[in-house]
Amino acid sequence: MSPASPDSAVAAATISPARKPIEERETVVIRFAGDSGDGMQVTGAQFTNETALAGNDLSTLPDFPAEIRAPAGTLAGVSGFQLHFSSREIFTPGDNPDVLVAMNPAALKVNIGDLNPNGILIVDHETFNEQNLKKAEYASNPLTDGSLDRFQVYQLDVTKLTINALQDLNLPTRTMLRCKNFFALGLTSWLFQRPIEPTIRFLQQRFKKTPELLEANVRVLTAGYNYGETTDLFRSAYQVPAARIAPGKYRNITGNTAAALGFIAAARQAGLRLFLGSYPITPASDILHEMASYKNFDVYTFQAEDEIAGVGAALGAAFGGAVALTTTSGPGMCLKAETVNLAVSVELPLVIADIQRGGPSTGLPTKTEQADLLMALYGRNSDSPVPVLAACTPADCFATAFECVRIAIKYMTPVIFLSDGYLANGAEPWLVPAATDLPKIPVEFRTNPDGFFPYLRDAETLSRPWVTPGTPGLEHRIGGLEKEHITGNVSYAPNNHEQMVRVRARKIAGIVQEIPPTVVHGPTQGKVLVIGWGSTYGAIAAATKQMQQAGHTVSHVHLRYLNPLPPDLGDIIHQFDRVLIPEMNLGQLIKVIRAEFLVDALGLNKIQGQPFKVAEISHRISRLLEAKS
Amino acid sequence: MSTASLPKLSRKDFVSDQDVRWCPGCGDYAILAQVQKILPELGVPRENFVFLSGIGCSSRFPYYVNTYGFHTIHGRAPAIATGLKASRPELSVWVVTGDGDALSIGGNHLIHALRRNLDLNILLFNNRIYGLTKGQYSPTSEQGKITKSTPVGSIDHPFHPISVALGAEGSFVARSIDVEAKHLQEIVRRAHEHKGTAFVEILQNCNIFNDGAFADLTEKETKAETQLILEHGKPLIFGKQRTKGIRMRGHSLEVVEIGKDGVAEADIIVHDETNPVLAFLLSSMQPPQFPTPIGVFRAVTRATYEEGLVQQVDHAKTKQGAGDLDELFNRGDTWVVN
Numbered sequence: 001m002s003p004a005s006p007d008s009a010v011a012a013a014t015i016s017p018a019r020k021p022i023e024e025r026e027t028v029v030i031r032f033a034g035d036s037g038d039g040m041q042v043t044g045a046q047f048t049n050e051t052a053l054a055g056n057d058l059s060t061l062p063d064f065p066a067e068i069r070a071p072a073g074t075l076a077g078v079s080g081f082q083l084h085f086s087s088r089e090i091f092t093p094g095d096n097p098d099v100l101v102a103m104n105p106a107a108l109k110v111n112i113g114d115l116n117p118n119g120i121l122i123v124d125h126e127t128f129n130e131q132n133l134k135k136a137e138y139a140s141n142p143l144t145d146g147s148l149d150r151f152q153v154y155q156l157d158v159t160k161l162t163i164n165a166l167q168d169l170n171l172p173t174r175t176m177l178r179c180k181n182f183f184a185l186g187l188t189s190w191l192f193q194r195p196i197e198p199t200i201r202f203l204q205q206r207f208k209k210t211p212e213l214l215e216a217n218v219r220v221l222t223a224g225y226n227y228g229e230t231t232d233l234f235r236s237a238y239q240v241p242a243a244r245i246a247p248g249k250y251r252n253i254t255g256n257t258a259a260a261l262g263f264i265a266a267a268r269q270a271g272l273r274l275f276l277g278s279y280p281i282t283p284a285s286d287i288l289h290e291m292a293s294y295k296n297f298d299v300y301t302f303q304a305e306d307e308i309a310g311v312g313a314a315l316g317a318a319f320g321g322a323v324a325l326t327t328t329s330g331p332g333m334c335l336k337a338e339t340v341n342l343a344v345s346v347e348l349p350l351v352i353a354d355i356q357r358g359g360p361s362t363g364l365p366t367k368t369e370q371a372d373l374l375m376a377l378y379g380r381n382s383d384s385p386v387p388v389l390a391a392c393t394p395a396d397c398f399a400t401a402f403e404c405v406r407i408a409i410k411y412m413t414p415v416i417f418l419s420d421g422y423l424a425n426g427a428e429p430w431l432v433p434a435a436t437d438l439p440k441i442p443v444e445f446r447t448n449p450d451g452f453f454p455y456l457r458d459a460e461t462l463s464r465p466w467v468t469p470g471t472p473g474l475e476h477r478i479g480g481l482e483k484e485h486i487t488g489n490v491s492y493a494p495n496n497h498e499q500m501v502r503v504r505a506r507k508i509a510g511i512v513q514e515i516p517p518t519v520v521h522g523p524t525q526g527k528v529l530v531i532g533w534g535s536t537y538g539a540i541a542a543a544t545k546q547m548q549q550a551g552h553t554v555s556h557v558h559l560r561y562l563n564p565l566p567p568d569l570g571d572i573i574h575q576f577d578r579v580l581i582p583e584m585n586l587g588q589l590i591k592v593i594r595a596e597f598l599v600d601a602l603g604l605n606k607i608q609g610q611p612f613k614v615a616e617i618s619h620r621i622s623r624l625l626e627a628k629s
Numbered sequence: 630m631s632t633a634s635l636p637k638l639s640r641k642d643f644v645s646d647q648d649v650r651w652c653p654g655c656g657d658y659a660i661l662a663q664v665q666k667i668l669p670e671l672g673v674p675r676e677n678f679v680f681l682s683g684i685g686c687s688s689r690f691p692y693y694v695n696t697y698g699f700h701t702i703h704g705r706a707p708a709i710a711t712g713l714k715a716s717r718p719e720l721s722v723w724v725v726t727g728d729g730d731a732l733s734i735g736g737n738h739l740i741h742a743l744r745r746n747l748d749l750n751i752l753l754f755n756n757r758i759y760g761l762t763k764g765q766y767s768p769t770s771e772q773g774k775i776t777k778s779t780p781v782g783s784i785d786h787p788f789h790p791i792s793v794a795l796g797a798e799g800s801f802v803a804r805s806i807d808v809e810a811k812h813l814q815e816i817v818r819r820a821h822e823h824k825g826t827a828f829v830e831i832l833q834n835c836n837i838f839n840d841g842a843f844a845d846l847t848e849k850e851t852k853a854e855t856q857l858i859l860e861h862g863k864p865l866i867f868g869k870q871r872t873k874g875i876r877m878r879g880h881s882l883e884v885v886e887i888g889k890d891g892v893a894e895a896d897i898i899v900h901d902e903t904n905p906v907l908a909f910l911l912s913s914m915q916p917p918q919f920p921t922p923i924g925v926f927r928a929v930t931r932a933t934y935e936e937g938l939v940q941q942v943d944h945a946k947t948k949q950g951a952g953d954l955d956e957l958f959n960r961g962d963t964w965v966v967n
Contacts, residue, residue, distance in 0.1 A: 295945035297952030309708035316712030435954035479700025
């Protein structure tokens with residue numbers, strides 16, 4: 001075996017010139033599916049990257065089991081990655097795939113029900129052996145029993161083609177077979193005329209220290225690409241032209257990465273150290289991983305012994321004057337509640353990021369849900385107001401994270417940032433901001449002892465002064481016992497307690513002054529107003545747009561601020577005949593909206609660990625419109 | 630800042646304007662007084678002291694010390710102190726806790742703080758009872774303890790706090806007694822001087838719910854026989870006549886009398902604060918078979934967590950340069966839409 005240098009690996013990536021006809025498509029939904037050990041997430045992520053560089057708008061939905069390696073070939077072990085890309089603006093990862101790449105029978109069985117009629121199905125023919133069919137609980141071979149007749153089926157010998165491409169490298173069979181996913185990636189890259197250079201760059205990075213694996217993967221990737229061009233199987237390739245989206249520089253970003261960058265940017269704009277106290281939990285851990293690699297931004301990450309210590313350490317750092325953050329998911333939120341309440345009482349800035357997942361209890365660790373809203377709003381003992389903000393797309397996690405930090409500091413309060421598994425792992429193009437365009441976050445540490453009292457409040461924001469230990473002359477004590485108004489001394493006086501409960505509530509309610517006017521997507525009055533929050537944004541936006549194009553007065557309002565609610569929301573609601581609130585829970589925002597605005601809102605609830613499909617929402621709106629007329 | 634330029638502080642600089650609200654006769658008063666006496670002598674500007682506590686009688690401590698203070702929630706003070714110390718290493722951070730706070734609800738945070746070895750001082754007031762909730766047994770109460778929640782006696786075996794701290798890799802582990810003013814001051818001073826997590830168990834009398842729990846240990850008439858004062862490099866000798874000592878017998882300790890049965894002073898174990906095996910053996914000495922050791926069981930030096938953390942951050946800044954947001958935003962593949 002000759003030692004391969006990165007250069008020779010690239011040389012191996014000579015692609016065949018395009019001769020086949022190319023058909024234009026406006027939009028495509030593709031899904032890669034295979035064993036959880038087959039590398040489907042990497043394949044999907046790389047196809048996404050190629051697609052991003054091709055200039056399409058895109059949205060992704062990774063969907064994988066909680067088990068790291070479920071038994072190979074079984075239905076439980078199937079991992080999938082769906083990508084929607086288009087030459088126009090899109091909002092969701094797509095309802096149903098037009099193209100399905102199934103690496104084994106189990107992957108076919110789990111996913112075939114979603115494939116659109118006449119959709120393209122690419123399968124690895126060799127994996128459809130007796131043993132795998134049995135594991136996938138197939139009574140007969142679907143490749144031969146006619147059950148796939150309504151699809152365009154392409155049966156390839158991916159295994160054999162992969163091994164052929166690597167014959168002279170003397171690699172163990174096991175190693176060769178692990179390259180199979182890159183054959184599928186190469187082939188689909190050809191099929192949709194994606195550039196494979198970004199993937200080669202990725203491989204160069206990943207296999208920096210193992211040139212033989214770099215060469216193997218690049219060879220298989222290229223072989224897959226060239227196979228599409230040379231085989232008679234495919235008559236034509238497809239092209240999805242670049243999308244017309246807002247001009248600027250873009251990168252592809254997941255929600256967790258965007259959140260991490262948002263927090264770091266906010267700390268930088270506040271001129272403070274960032275302290276993250278966290279305990280690993282799916283699907284939030286990636287934020288901890290990201291942050292841990294940005295130490296040169298004055299980011300201190302602390303992997304705590306448990307969820308409680310994660311938020312506790314963050315609160316300690318807040319006392320010390322850092323931008324304090326803890327990241328978690330639902331089960332961790334339960335454990336952090338007591339400390340969040342302490343932060344409410346001592347009025348220190350703290351951001352709690354809850355990347356929601358299916359529950360209750362351990363629930364569905366890798367699946368999405370948005371059922372922690374009521375917990376975020378109310379899940380603490382006593383009257384304990386906390387601002388709650390929710391991101392609505394992967395890229396929006398950046399702006400929402402930034403805003404959470406800004407509010408926490410300005411109002412000296414814990415703030416809950418809500419995202420979910422779908423946003424966390426899903427990706428979309430992000431219009432890269434310029435650092436100079438980001439607002440500064442003013443921070444004022446009190447140093448003047450004259451007239452100082454720990455709970456003497458700012459007239460405008462009602463926030464108390466932030467004084468950090470080490471400041472001479474301002475030594476004072478804070479704690480979870482009720483405090484006397486102004487002095488902060490422990491007080492059990494009846495009237496003082498009521499005053500303090502009320503002033504804490506007023507302070508958080510006063511954050512309405514930070515909320516920009518609510519954007520109504522669509523007419524400002526009409527038949528149906530769809531109100532959403534969090535990751536339902538894409539599906540609601542697409543569904544309401546469809547309705548508007550069909551001539552209906554249907555509008556969409558999406559809430560980033562869930563506590564306090566936007567001050568103009570009531571007026572907007574009352575301009576519509578009906579209010580529909582789709583949520584991935586049994587109806588949580590709807591309770592708040594009904595209570596707050598005395599409106600007979602209707603719910604649309606999906607609790608399957610999967611995001612809404614556009615059709616599910618548009619169908620519900622249609623029924624509502626029919627009922628009215 | 631050099632200590633020479635510090636204004637001279639005295640005990641009263643560390644007395645806050647809050648009324649102390651422990652029960653009259655509580656051992657906590659004595660501990661508070663000794664800590665307030667020693668703080669001005671430590672060469673730390675007053676504003677750099679921070680006292681954190683959890684919940685319980687002992688945890689009211691920060692309100693009475695005129696420094697920065699944070700009365701947090703039950704059991705969590707070590708975690709909150711960890712975040713403060715990790716992000717502000719220049720502060721002198723103290724955790725005041727009790728046997729319920731540290732060893733029951735907060736056991737996890739305590740052991741991990743000790744393991745990480747942040748430069749914290751943890752003062753655990755052990756009265757072997759729950760005081761603030763009015764008299765239930767604690768994780769250090771003796772088995773068979775009759776309390777309101779255990780009317781026919783507690784069933785569970787107690788923790789020995791020193792053994793727990795040693796088992797959690799504590800780098801400084803010591804014990805003192807509320808009424809032993811000089812000894813307590815000395816131990817508190819050494820805890821402060823130790824770089825790393827210093828764990829001090831202070832035996833403290835709750836005169837309301839567990840009065841006399843340590844009477845044998847503190848009464849003038851008996852204490853010479855019941856206390857074993859640990860001093861590094863000195864033999865483990867005790868007793869009114871200073872004729873009793875501790876000797877190794879196989880893998881265990883035994884009490885012997887010097888000059889009896891051929892026992893010479895040379896047979897007595899010489900205390901070594903750096904010997905982990907000896908520390909653990911000493912921590913398991915229980916009355917009435919043995920005297921109760923007080924003093925420093927273990928004092929060893931190892932790197933602190935915050936040093937490591939700061940080092941990593943500094944190294945990243947040196948190697949990669951202070952972070953540039955634009956560079957961060959533009960990482961990976963980007964493309965331009967016109």
